[in-house]
Amino acid sequence: MVKNSDQTQNGETRAEDRTVEDVFDDTYKEKDGPKPPREIVWRNVVLMALLHIGALYGLTITPSASIPTLLWTAVCFFISALGVTAGAHRLWSHRSYKASLPLRIFLAFGNSMAFQNDIYEWARDHRVHHKFSETDADPHNAQRGFFFSHIGWLLVRKHPDVIEKGKKLDLSDLKSDAVVMFQRKHYKMSVLLVCFGVPMFVPWYLWGESLWVGYFVPGLLRYAIVLNATWLVNSAAHMWGMRPYDSHINPRENMFVALSAIGEGFHNYHHTFPFDYATSEFGGGKLNLTTSFIDLMCSVGLAKDCKRASPEIVMARVQRTGDGSHKTG
Numbered sequence: 001m002v003k004n005s006d007q008t009q010n011g012e013t014r015a016e017d018r019t020v021e022d023v024f025d026d027t028y029k030e031k032d033g034p035k036p037p038r039e040i041v042w043r044n045v046v047l048m049a050l051l052h053i054g055a056l057y058g059l060t061i062t063p064s065a066s067i068p069t070l071l072w073t074a075v076c077f078f079i080s081a082l083g084v085t086a087g088a089h090r091l092w093s094h095r096s097y098k099a100s101l102p103l104r105i106f107l108a109f110g111n112s113m114a115f116q117n118d119i120y121e122w123a124r125d126h127r128v129h130h131k132f133s134e135t136d137a138d139p140h141n142a143q144r145g146f147f148f149s150h151i152g153w154l155l156v157r158k159h160p161d162v163i164e165k166g167k168k169l170d171l172s173d174l175k176s177d178a179v180v181m182f183q184r185k186h187y188k189m190s191v192l193l194v195c196f197g198v199p200m201f202v203p204w205y206l207w208g209e210s211l212w213v214g215y216f217v218p219g220l221l222r223y224a225i226v227l228n229a230t231w232l233v234n235s236a237a238h239m240w241g242m243r244p245y246d247s248h249i250n251p252r253e254n255m256f257v258a259l260s261a262i263g264e265g266f267h268n269y270h271h272t273f274p275f276d277y278a279t280s281e282f283g284g285g286k287l288n289l290t291t292s293f294i295d296l297m298c299s300v301g302l303a304k305d306c307k308r309a310s311p312e313i314v315m316a317r318v319q320r321t322g323d324g325s326h327k328t329g
């Protein structure tokens with residue numbers, strides 16, 4: 001942790017505490033010469049194709065699902081989304097707030113339900129993304145196009161710079177978290193049980209829904225929706241929208257992404273102030289359900305020490321580097 005001395009992407013000094021591993025590194029230079037050949041991982045291509053085919057089928061049988069099953073699907077969506085947004089992202093990648101053991105266990109449960117790599121790997125790659133954003137060392141570099149930044153990066157081998165830079169990060173905070181390491185050790189089994197088993201068996205056992213509908217609707221369809229909502233943060237929110245805080249970087253404010261990813265679409269703000277637990281100037285309002293959830297956890301004593309960018313720092317940045325689209329409130 002660094003206090004009163006870390007630099008932002010444009011050299012600004014902040015007074016907030018944060019992890020230095022998510023600070024943009026403007027000293028990194030891409031290697032000269034031809035890029036390494038793109039190597040397709042055919043196993044991932046086949047699995048992603050089958051998942052989305054199964055999700056489309058799940059969409060066609062959704063009208064046959066009972067009301068409780070549809071409500072359960074929404075609950076599973078929210079839990080798995082929180083496992084990414086409040087968990088792997090805001091808590092473990094950026095350490096923007098502190099969570100009690102029960103809350104960390106719940107968020108790890110949700111993260112396994114989301115099935116987007118274990119917390120340790122997710123946080124490592126996300127810190128690399130922030131530190132080397134829009135370069136060869138960025139796992140889902142948006143400069144390589146919408147498809148690559150959305151899903152293509154999962155269908156090919158990582159660029160060597162992504163692997164190299166990821167190995168050099170200080171991940172001691174993740175290694176010292178027993179919840180993170182337990183989930184990593186038992187990740188495959190947790191995914192089997194939590195991402196596919198729980199969504200399918202709960203409606204079958206509690207209200208007699210068929211296992212077929214349980215597997216394809218709260219199972220595959222919900223899983224695919226959460227995946228694509230998260231991927232839109234990497235793709236759409238790096239390409240379309242306004243840049244009220246820093247017009248010199250690609251990430252944008254995208255309200256559609258904020259809605260679909262329960263608050264992660266305020267991306268120009270987030271890349272400008274990545275230590276802020278709300279990922280938005282406007283807190284839990286304006287489509288930011290994740291911030292509202294964290295605020296609720298604070299009110300019941302399960303979370304604390306939420307970090308925020310002060311209004312003075314935000315407005316100074318708006319005036320200095322914004323694109324003129326900023327609106328208060």
